Amino acid sequence: MNNSHQPIGIFDSGIGGTSIWKEIHQLLPNESTIYLSDSKNAPYGQKTPSEILNLSIKNTEYLIAKGAKIIVVACNTATTNAIQHLRNNYNIPFIGIEPAIKPASLNTKTSKIGILATKGTLNSALFEKTSSTLNSEITIIEQVGEGLVELIEEGKIHSEEMTNLLEKYISPMLEKGCDYIVLGCTHYPYLQPQIQKIAGKNVQIIDSGEAVARQLKNVMSEHNLLNNSKTQSSNIFYINKEKSVLENILKDYKNAKTEFLDF
Structure with missing residues (x-):
């Protein structure tokens, strides 16, 4: 089954991963995206490894349920503490973030x-x-x-x-x-x-944003996940805290939609 039209899933401990999303959107404008901002639990960097892993699993399963074809762990802390477990336990590709x-x-x-x-x-x-x-x-x-x-x-x-x-x-x-x-x-x-x-x-x-976007494109190409159609992409941002700061960061992107998530 061809799932190239499904969205790219992205999650972070908060709104910071939008810096990665902007690089992805610039490089792959035809791709639809679903972004999960777990701002209620930010920052991940002060949590224990087991807490970080459990939150990363929760975020991953939400994005998979939304149809994500690939997931970008747009959080250095979640990447370093959880990405190996995610790759071992879920049957889709994962892109991580490492400091440059x-x-x-x-x-x-x-x-x-x-x-x-x-x-x-x-x-x-x-x-x-x-x-x-x-x-x-x-x-x-x-x-x-x-x-x-x-x-x-x-x-x-x-x-x-x-x-x-x-x-x-x-x-x-x-x-x-x-x-x-x-x-x-x-x-x-x-x-x-x-x-x-x-x-x-x-x-x-x-920072590593541009390199992450390039790596994402390469992996999607290898797995035949690139969306080559010219249909209008959708970009939905879910956040479990006040939306105003996120909306301000995305104010220049007319096709970005923010939604509150009770998560």
């Missing part, structure tokens, strides 16, 4: 890269495994972005509180000579302009 420390390590001139991520990502076995493959001369300065996801979820991206936290987290990386800062949470690209202002023009800030 590999490209940063290949391009750094100072051999020092900073990573801003959640506690759940930095403490995970997958992140440790990825880090261990880097050149031994590379120094990684890790920083837990405590409080950042909560402020983004509350729509306080440009608040004084956000500015103070970012300066607190970014300054030590700069003092230690980092010339790359990796954003290890899908919420954080919404903070990139502020981080760039603090870091200065000589520091490169990277």
Whole structure:
């Protein structure tokens, strides 16, 4: 049975994964999408591995019930803690998110890269495994972005509180000579302009959104899941908390529909 017309499923601990959705929508505009924002349980990064796994299973089963042909785990913490289990237990492809420390390590001139991520990502076995493959001369300065996801979820991206936290987290990386800062949470690209202002023009800030979209397209092509028709795509965003912040982020996308989910 050809299921190429079915939607791409995407889930995150909140609205941050919309940064990934935007890259996907730009690359694959004909594809319909279903996005699940589990904002009620954000951030995942402060939860235990078993809690993260159970929430990821719940999100996955909801998206499969909605007809998802492939699922993007648009959350670094959920990827690092749950994606292997999901791949082992569900009969559809999964695309995960990893912090872009590999490209940063290949391009750094100072051999020092900073990573801003959640506690759940930095403490995970997958992140440790990825880090261990880097050149031994590379120094990684890790920083837990405590409080950042909560402020983004509350729509306080440009608040004084956000500015103070970012300066607190970014300054030590700069003092230690980092010339790359990796954003290890899908919420954080919404903070990139502020981080760039603090870091200065000589520091490169990277995330994995574009690479994830390309990987998604490649995997869909391998599994004959690409929708080649020219029919109008639908993009539905489910959220289990107040919709206004999500709607503001999506205000430029006329074919994006938000719905409250009692989930």
